[in-house]
Amino acid sequence: MRDPVHGLISFEADEERIVVELLATPELQRLRRIRQLGLTCLAFPGAVHTRFSHALGAAHVMQQLILRLRKIHHELPISQRLSSECARDAIAAALLHDVGHGPLSHLFEDAVAHACPENARHHEAWTAQVLCEPGTGVNTVLGQHDPELPARVAQLIAGHHELPYLARSVSGTFDVDRCDYLLRDAHSTGVGYGDFDLAWLIRSLRFGESHDGQAPGLAIDGPKGLTAIESFILARLFMFQQVYFHKSTRAAECMIIAILRRALVLLQQGVRLAHTPSAMHALARGEQPPLGEYLDLDDHVLLETIKEWRHAEDPILKDLCQRLHTRTLFKTEELFGEAATKTGQERALALVREIAQDAGFAPDSYAHLDLATVTPYEEDRSLMVHFGRGPHRCPSEVSFVLDRVKNESLTRVRLVFPGEVRERVQQALETL
C-alpha cells in the first residue's frame, strides 16, 4: 500500500496477517469517515486526512520498531524477548488504538462532557468496548486468533504489558501514535515543523536498564539519538503552537461544542430536532448510547446533521449551524500577562459575555473563554538515554534544550465570540 508519509506500507509476515483481517472490519472502515484533525481543515485546507490512514501509519511504525527491537533483543533473557505473539499483539494494538474515537476529533467527547458530565466517557473506554464487546468485527477477528486477545490488546492500548518496552511503545513519551500523527499532520497541513527523523530515531533505540530481573523499558543511544529525540519533542511543541492551537481551529471547535451543547439542551427540553442521530437522543436522556449507535456517529453524519439543523426552529442552534456551514467562524482575542491570570480570565469572560448579551447574543452559546494548554515535555522515565559509560540518564540531564523545557506548560488563553462584537471586545480589552 502507498502512504503519503511512510511510502511503502505492507503487512506480509505471518504475525502481521491480523492487520489485513482487522482492516476489513466495519469498525476500522468507519475510521475512513473520521478526520484526524476534525475541523482543522477550516484553517489548513489540506488537513483532511483520516484516522484510518493514521491507524495504518501507527501499525507501520510499530512494525519498524519491532524490527529494531528484534535486532537487539538477543541482549535479553529469552523470556523477555519479543515473541511472535507479542509482536502480533503490539501491531494490533497500534492499529486499533483509536478505534473507538468519536467524530470530529475530541470535540464530541468534550461537548458531552460539558453538557452531561455524568455521561462523559473518554474514547479510550469506547475503544476498549469495541475490542471486548462480543459481536463487533474487531472482537471476532481478535477472538479467532486467541480468546484472550481482545482483553490483552485492550490492556496493551491502555499501556499495560509485562514487557515495559512494548507498553511504552504503544503509550509513552515516544510512542507509535505520536510518531505517526506528528509526521502525518505535518504532511497534510504543510507545516514543516512536525517533521523529525523517524528512521534515525528508531535506529538509535535500545533497551533501558533492567531492575530486579524485570524486563526493561526503552532507551536511546545518546551520541546517536539525543538530537533526534529533542527534535521529536520540539516538533510536537511546534505543532501545538502552529496547528493544534491555531486560533481558527479553536474558534471552530468552540462553535461545534456550542452547537452540540445547545442541541443536547434542546433535546433534554423535549424539543424535536430532525435528523438527530440516535446516540444524541440517548445522551440527552442521560443514558450511555449502545455501542452500535455510538459507532454510527462519524464526521459525515455529524456535519450532515449540522447542515440539517440550519433549518431547526431554535434560533440559536439554527444560527450557529448556519455560521459553521458557511465558515463564518467566531473571532478570537488572545489574553496575555495580567489578563491571562485566573482572575484576569474571569473578568475578561464576564466582559465578553456582557458585550454579547448587549448585542443580542446568548452568552452561553456565543461568548467563550478558550484555554489551550499542553506540557511539551513531561519527563517520566519512560525513555532514558544511554551513553557509553555510566548509568542511563533522564533526557533532561544530558540535553541542553530538554533540561530547559521539561515539565513546563505552554498555555494559550483566548476569548472567542462572533465577529459582530469584535471591535467592542477589543476596545473593552484595552481599557481592562
Place this chain on the structure above:
Amino acid sequence: MRDPVHGLISFEADEERIVVELLATPELQRLRRIRQLGLTCLAFPGAVHTRFSHALGAAHVMQQLILRLRKIHHELPISQRLSSECARDAIAAALLHDVGHGPLSHLFEDAVAHACPENARHHEAWTAQVLCEPGTGVNTVLGQHDPELPARVAQLIAGHHELPYLARSVSGTFDVDRCDYLLRDAHSTGVGYGDFDLAWLIRSLRFGESHDGQAPGLAIDGPKGLTAIESFILARLFMFQQVYFHKSTRAAECMIIAILRRALVLLQQGVRLAHTPSAMHALARGEQPPLGEYLDLDDHVLLETIKEWRHAEDPILKDLCQRLHTRTLFKTEELFGEAATKTGQERALALVREIAQDAGFAPDSYAHLDLATVTPYEEDRSLMVHFGRGPHRCPSEVSFVLDRVKNESLTRVRLVFPGEVRERVQQALETL
C-alpha cells in the same frame, strides 16, 4: 495560507482580492465536501484531498504564471500585455474552473449519462451556470467587480480569450489545472511519479510566435525547459498508469455507477427510496435538476445516501450499497492482446455476464467491461518550443521522448465482477 503542495499561498495584491471574496461563497465552500479523486482513497488511503484545495492550488499556480508572464510581457505591444483586469480574470477562472463539479469525481456525471443520456450534462456546463445564473454567491461577487465578469470568466474557463497565452494557461497541454492536480494527487497518494519541477517549468515559459498581429500563445525555452515539459507529460502518463487507472479505483467506480443507475431505474419505476436527494428525483423524471438541488449534492450527501440505501427493499441496490460501504470491492481481470480487441471485448463481456447470471447476479449491475483510455501527449501547438535561432517548433520535433509518444493512446481493458465469480471468470478467460 499553508498548502501541503505549494507551501505558502496568499492573495494580497489588489487584483487578487477577488479570490478572498470568492472563497467565502457557498459554492466554493461546497468544494470542501468533494474529494478530488472520488473513491481513489479506497486504494490509496491518503487520497482524501478536496477540490477546494485544488481550486486554491490552481489559483496559486496562475499567480506564479502571471508573475512570470509579466516579467517578459514588455516584449509585446502594450495592447497585448497582461493588464490588471486580465490578471484578475485569469486568477478567478483558475479558482472557479471546477466550481460546478459533481460529487465523487466524474462518477455522478457518468452515471447520469448512462441512465438518462438525454440529461447528460458535463460539469463544465454546471460551472458556467454557477457563474452566470443570477443569485449564486459566485455570480454576485463577480458581478460586483464588473457586470461582464461572470460571462467573461466563463468564456475563459472554456478556453476562449483574446490573449491566446492566457486562454492556454487555463485550458491547454500545460494549464494550471493539470499543474496543480498532478502535484496534489502525487502528494496525497504517495505516488512519487506525479512530481515535476513546476518552478523551473514556469521560469522557462516564453511567449510563442505572433501571427498576423495577433497576441501570441505560450512557448518554452528549449535548452532550459524541454526536459521539464517532457517530465511534466510523463508525470501525467505515470499518474494515469498508477492511480487514475488503478484496478481497485476503477472497480469502485463501476460500483458507484451501478448503484446510481440502479437507483435511477427504480425511481423511474416509481419505487420510493428513502433519503434520496432531490436532484436524483429530477433526473429520474427526465428533468435537469435546478442549480440549487444540483449543488446540494456532494460526496458526504451521496455517501450518506448510499449508507441509507443499504436498507432499501430492492435486493440489488441494497447489496451493492452494502458492498461499497464495507469496501467489498468488485474484482477485475485485465484483457490483453486478442482479448482486448473490440471483438474480444464483446466476447469477454458476454462471458462474464453469463457467469454472473448463472451465479444469481443481475448482469446489468454486476458484470461490466471497463475501458480506460488516455492520450498522454496530444500535440496541438498550444505549447511550442523556442531555441536560440530558428522558428518555434512543436515539442515532438525536438524531444527524444515526446516524438515517440505523441498522439498515441494508452488503454486498459478490464472485466469487473463480484469476487464470488472470480475463479470462474479466470477459468473462462483461459479457455477463451
Place this chain on the structure above:
Amino acid sequence: MRDPVHGLISFEADEERIVVELLATPELQRLRRIRQLGLTCLAFPGAVHTRFSHALGAAHVMQQLILRLRKIHHELPISQRLSSECARDAIAAALLHDVGHGPLSHLFEDAVAHACPENARHHEAWTAQVLCEPGTGVNTVLGQHDPELPARVAQLIAGHHELPYLARSVSGTFDVDRCDYLLRDAHSTGVGYGDFDLAWLIRSLRFGESHDGQAPGLAIDGPKGLTAIESFILARLFMFQQVYFHKSTRAAECMIIAILRRALVLLQQGVRLAHTPSAMHALARGEQPPLGEYLDLDDHVLLETIKEWRHAEDPILKDLCQRLHTRTLFKTEELFGEAATKTGQERALALVREIAQDAGFAPDSYAHLDLATVTPYEEDRSLMVHFGRGPHRCPSEVSFVLDRVKNESLTRVRLVFPGEVRERVQQALETL
C-alpha cells in the same frame, strides 16, 4: 553513517564487516579525492560529491537489494539461494566497482586514449588490478577473508557470477551503480529529474524465470513495479539530457582533454613540464604506469598540475590551463538536421578549424567536434517483467513508453571553440 541521499547507512552484520575494513584502505580513501562528476561543478556548482560517497551508496543499495532477495529466495532450490558468502562478495563488489577510476571522471582515460591509443586502458582494468595485485590495501583485506576473494569480486564486478541475478545487480539495466549515481547526481546538481522511487523498485523485484535448472536473473512484478522501472529509465535519459550532456560540462571536458593531449605531446617531444605527475611521464614514454603512480593521480593532483602548467613555456598549454583555471570555458554550437549528419559534421569541423586557424588558434587544441551519444534503454533481457499469469516478458512488450524508446539513441553534436571566434562560427553556420 549519514548520507544525504539514503539517510542512514550502516554495515553491522557479519557479512558486512568487510565494508568497514575496505573503507580503511588507501585505495578507497583515494576516492574521496575524485569527484563523481568531474568538471560538471563548473555548470552545476553543487555537483562536487565524490566517488567515495557513491561507493558507499552503491554498497548500501546492494544491502537493500540483498534484503529483498532474501525475503523471496525460499522460492529457489537451496543451492541457488543467497548465501552469506555471496552476500559479502556482492557488497564488496558494489563498494569496489569504481576503485580503479581515474581522475576527473572519464576524462583522463579519454585523453590517454586519444594521445596514446596503444596505452588506452579502461578504468575497469585498473579496478581489477587494484583488487588482484598483491600488496594493495584492498587485495590484502579481501585475501584475508578468502584467498580466492580478490579474483571472485573482480569477476563479479565484470558481470560474471554463477547466480545471474547477482551478476545483473552489479552490472545490468538496473544495477546498484546506476541506482546510486542517478539519485546522488540529482541530489547534488539540484536537477529533480534523476529522482525515482528506489524503495518501491526494490520492493517490486522478483526472480526471473529459470531455464535448464540454472539460477534465474532478475524480474519485476509488473502491476507494482512497471511504472517504477519506466521512471528509472526515463530519469537516466533526463539526467543525460540535462546534466551529463550539458554544454558547459562538455566544453570544459573538451578543454581538459586538449590540455592532457597537449601535455603528452610536449612530454613526448622531450619538453620538461614542472609538477607533472609520474604517471604522465610513463604514458608519454609509451608505457603503462605502475599501479602506485596511477593511483597517485586524483582530481586534486590533476587540478593542481593544471594550475602549475599556467606557468609552462608552451603558449598553447599555458593558455588552455589559464582559461580552465579561471573558468573561461570554450563555447559551443549545437548542430541539427543536415549539419548533424556524418558529412555535415565533417564540413562543420573543417569550418571551425579554419576559423580557429585564421584567428591564431591551433586547431588541434582549440577546435573540436563533440559527439555525445547514449541509448537510454537498451533491451537485453537482464530485467524481465512478471504478470500474474503468462510468461515473463520484456519491459517493452508491456510498457507504453519503453516500447517506444527501446534501443533508440539520443545524440548531441556540438562544435566547441574559444569564445573569441563565436560570432564567426555562428555566421559560418548560417551560410552552411
Place this chain on the structure above:
Amino acid sequence: MRDPVHGLISFEADEERIVVELLATPELQRLRRIRQLGLTCLAFPGAVHTRFSHALGAAHVMQQLILRLRKIHHELPISQRLSSECARDAIAAALLHDVGHGPLSHLFEDAVAHACPENARHHEAWTAQVLCEPGTGVNTVLGQHDPELPARVAQLIAGHHELPYLARSVSGTFDVDRCDYLLRDAHSTGVGYGDFDLAWLIRSLRFGESHDGQAPGLAIDGPKGLTAIESFILARLFMFQQVYFHKSTRAAECMIIAILRRALVLLQQGVRLAHTPSAMHALARGEQPPLGEYLDLDDHVLLETIKEWRHAEDPILKDLCQRLHTRTLFKTEELFGEAATKTGQERALALVREIAQDAGFAPDSYAHLDLATVTPYEEDRSLMVHFGRGPHRCPSEVSFVLDRVKNESLTRVRLVFPGEVRERVQQALETL
C-alpha cells in the same frame, strides 16, 4: 543556475548584474576550492560542498529578502526605502562575505593564532583586504560601478550601514549567511535537523520600530513567524550538536592544527619543508603574507602539502600527516560533570599529556583538550517580534522555548589523543 538547496538561482535584474561580474573574478572562483565544512567530510562523506555555492546561496537569499522588504517598504519614508543602489550593495555583500576565507574552514586561522598569535588575523580582515586592495578582481569590478563601492560593501559586511535592517540582514541573529549555511550543511550532511522554513520566515519579516527618525531594524510578524524563527534557532543548535561539534570532525581539526603548528615551529627553526606554500614561510618569519600568497592557499593546496609532508624528515610532522591522509583519526573522550569544570579540565589534560608522553607521543602534538562552545541564541534586539497590538518585543518575551534557552551556552569538553592510548586514557578517567 541550479542549486541543490534553493532550486533555481538567477541574477537577471539590473541591480544584480554585478553578481555575474563578480563571479568571474579569480577571488570568487577560488572559493570553489574551499569546502564549506573543512574536514567534516571525514565524518559526513557528503559534506564536500564549497564556499562558492554558499556564496551564491547567500546572494540568492538576499535577493529573496530584498523582494520581501520592497513589498513592504512603502511604510517607510522615501529616504529609508531600499534603493536600487542599496539592493546592489547588499547582494554584493552577501556574495562576498566570505571571500577572504582561509582554507579548511577556520582551521588555518586557528592554527596561525596558536602558533604566531601576533600574526593572528581573522578572515574578516582578509575579506576587507580583498575588497579594498587595488588590483584584485573584486576591487576592480566593484570600483567600476562606483569608486566608493569597495569600502561601502566592506562596511556592510562588517555590519555597518545607515539602514539597520540591511546591516542586520548581512550580519545578525537572522542573516543571509546563517540562512544559507544551515540549509546547505543540512542538505549535504544528510542531517535533517538543519532544515527550517526559509520562505515562510522571509514572508513573515517586517520592519522593526523606528526610534528618533532613524531607519528601523528587522522584526517578524509574531502569529505568522514566531515558530519559524524558533525553529531556525533550534536548527542551528542541532547542527552544532550533530555536525559542527561532531567528535570525528573535532578530532580531525585538532590534527590539522597540530600539523600546521608543528610545521610553523619547524620552519621557525629553519627546517626546510618541501612543497610548503609561500604564505606559511611568511607566517613563520613573523610576517603577514601578502594578499596574493594568502589567496594561493586553498583546500587543495593545503591537503596536497600535507600529502607531501608525509615524506618530511621530522618524525612528528611525518606521522601526523600520514595519519590524516589515511584517515587514522585521533580518538576522543568527552568530559562531564566535575571533570568538565576548569579544574577538572586541567587535571584531565595533564593526565592525557602524561599518558601520551609515556607512550612515546610528544604531548604538544598528540594530547589535546578540545573545548567547543556556542550560545545558540544570543538575544540582541537585532530581530524583534511584532504582534497586532502593543510594542515590539524580544523573541524571548513571547516564545516558550527561546525564553528558556536565551544566552545559555552549550559546551562540549573533550580529550583528544591517538587511538593507541585510548584504553589507558579511559582507565585513567575512571579513577579520576
